[in-house]
Amino acid sequence: MPQRDGVLAPEFWSRSALATALATCDMAVIVEEVRLARGWSQGELARVVGYSQSWVSRVVNGQQSLTVDQVREIAERLDVPIHLLRFTRKAASGRGADPTRRRDFGRVVAATAVTLPAMAAGPTAPAAPWPDIDLGENTAAALRAITGAQRRLDAAAPARDLAGAAGSHLDLITRTLERAEHTPFAPQIAAAASEAAGFTAWLHTDMGDAGTARRHYRAAIVHARHSDDRLLTAYMIGSLAAFEIDTGDPELGLALTREAGRQLGPDAHPTACAWLACVRALGRSALGAASAASRDIAAAEAGVDRVDNSDPPWPWVFAFDHAKVAGYRALAGVRLRRPHEARAAFGEAFGGARPTGKQGAVLQVELASAHADAGDVDEAFRLAAEALGTGVRMHSERVIGRVRRFRRAYRGPCARSVREFDAQLTGLLSA
Template sequence: MAAALATCDMPAVIEGVRSARGWSQGELAQALTYSQSWVSRVVNGQQSLTVSQVHDLARRLEIPLDLLRFGGAGSPEASGAMRGAGALDGAREPDDVGTRGFGLGAREEPPGTGRNPSRRRDPARSVTMAPSGITGGRPPVGYEGHHGINETTAPALRSITGGQRRMDATSPARHLLPGAVAHVHLAEQMLGNARGTAFHTELSAAASEASGFAAWLSADLGDMGSARMHYRTAVVRARQAGMRLLDVYMLGSLAAFEIDVAEDPELGLGLVREAEHVLGPTAHPTARAWLACVGALAHAGLGDHVSAARSIRRAEREVDSPDNAQPPWPWVFAFDQAKVAGYRALVGVRLRSPHDARAAFAEAVAPAPRNVKQSALLKVELASAHAEAGDVDEAFRLAQEALTTGVRFDSERVVGRVRSFRRRYRGPRAHCVEDLDDRLSSLVTGIPISG
């Protein structure tokens, strides 16, 4: 390793660190936040590196730059490692690592122009010792203080996310989103600074929560692309944190988004199945019940009555478990029969079973949700059930109330759900229908309703 550092043999340095830390090449790629194919080419001597890329790799592996010798006596190894200094830089892919498991493949970076295919790595040269100060993933003494990372960093970031979430109940998403996105960038910066320290796991979790909230706000504003991007990052960071329940929570949240917002129940069901695989059969009942309910929505969206009912029954069994008293983090409230009834109602709406849906909504009645936007979304669902049952006046009264909330909070998600309800309605054109049409038209034209 000393010889590799002295000659800037980056393939040997990277391979030595990987071996010393017991990482697979995929784990190494995650640690470096480059794609695995790019890392493989570097390790095999097939990818030229620019000076800035060497600096970046050294920083991510916590290798002090003063240990690297870029021209050490003009050695062939040094010139080989740095050959092609004019190669394309900026090949890093920070947010696509580890997403293949749910159909989100990593992009390929542009290759360097100075590739040297003749210089392949000899397996016999694998180094099993890391340089002093980076063994076992621990940083050099004083590194944490240098980057301002300590035991208070992750709790501080999480408290900011928590405060933003509380404001979501009473604030428009468009007011919160710029700050939430800035907070994601801050969390990512702190996470990069903490690489190789004892605080990296906690900061990965904090970054995951920050991205998850930014995804929620983006979905509320109807920005599907940004919502998916933030949800993907949230899943990746949860996996890097190695926190199974957080991983499942973010995967399930992405599944719910695809099912309920993007209206792609097939993709959502695939994500639910992956989350169930990650969760395992012995996890906390709250997590199992919640995933079963999200899966029931996916089955209902696909028109599968039998599977939807089976998933709801499984959720009901889980919530009755004596182990379901205290919810596990990151869940805040235990999943109870009232919550399962709410999902049963949503399933009834999607399966066009209005009487079952209305009965389930009545069973799910509880204190009004603190988040008025969530309450508005439920009103639209209940409106759909009333419309299917022929109770037009009540259906459109609920839709009007939901629309008022959507306009008040600039929630494109709520307003869009009301529009969708109106498009699906095929009943008689009563006065209540015309009133809703007038309000929806006014939102588009900006012309106030007369009289």
């Protein structure tokens, strides 16, 4: 039922479509989702936001570009939690912005049109020339919006098709940061550079290029330190820790989590603490330290239950909740060869929903391992086959590598489902 009045429930903002739209500042989707949730006509929506119905129609159809000030104004009038759009409350309440600074958003977002066509040609395509950007208070937000848009594309596009555009964008931010070095805007632009470097690292991880991924993660940490944002620095160090654990070096990963913890300090936000505890749990479970991993998961659950676990700080977009902790508990269970605990935790994490996309395929392989350990061979290889199809279709070396690792580790009976999977694996990889 539509909810015409009052505050929309917190879970409304964590729905998949809205989560993506909020992360990328896709106002067309946000405005339309709020309208539908409220049961408003387009005319009623126009009256609430204070614009004409034709203007609102163009926004919803993606035909009307918005300035940063308009995004803030509409978000306030629709009661969109402003922190989810990555604007500070202070900035959101500001008025009378310099019109030359308003142009930063449009100018930088327009620059993405220069790089997006190059994606089809792959990462080796020549980078298009970038215009110099007039520095202003909105420059960092505009640069981050581009990274957010690229991150949104990652859900449906092969990483190799995005890597060229992401690399060019990172080059743009790096150049802009050099120009901003002795200005008040340097810390915010450094934070934007850190986020872009972290996303570029993620793309190279998916492409199976661990060396380049590691280099970009380290650049993300350097930029985060330059931003003087301890939470962002801890997040990037923790992300590198998760990467090292995932690529087979849990000892190094755990050492990095300790450094991330020092960055957070004793009074850090519970979302950050819960997430880092879960990363530690993965490292310890990879080493077979079951009791220590359990303590880390318990610490994460305690953080989730804290009354102040709300309004998560950037770069976290949503608070760390019990479903997210359950996902990490499931991964730890797979590594500790506790299949029944892992399957139960997967069910708690996803509530029966089917994981989708490249990351969903990675999780399907993890779930396949749990089923195989529990003796449910047919379901294990059904999940692995589905994940393999996604990996091949999306050209994800990360997914394909996980599937191959799963097959090498299997030592059970050669059932019909196993033989069919082997034929699929051979056929897909040799095509």
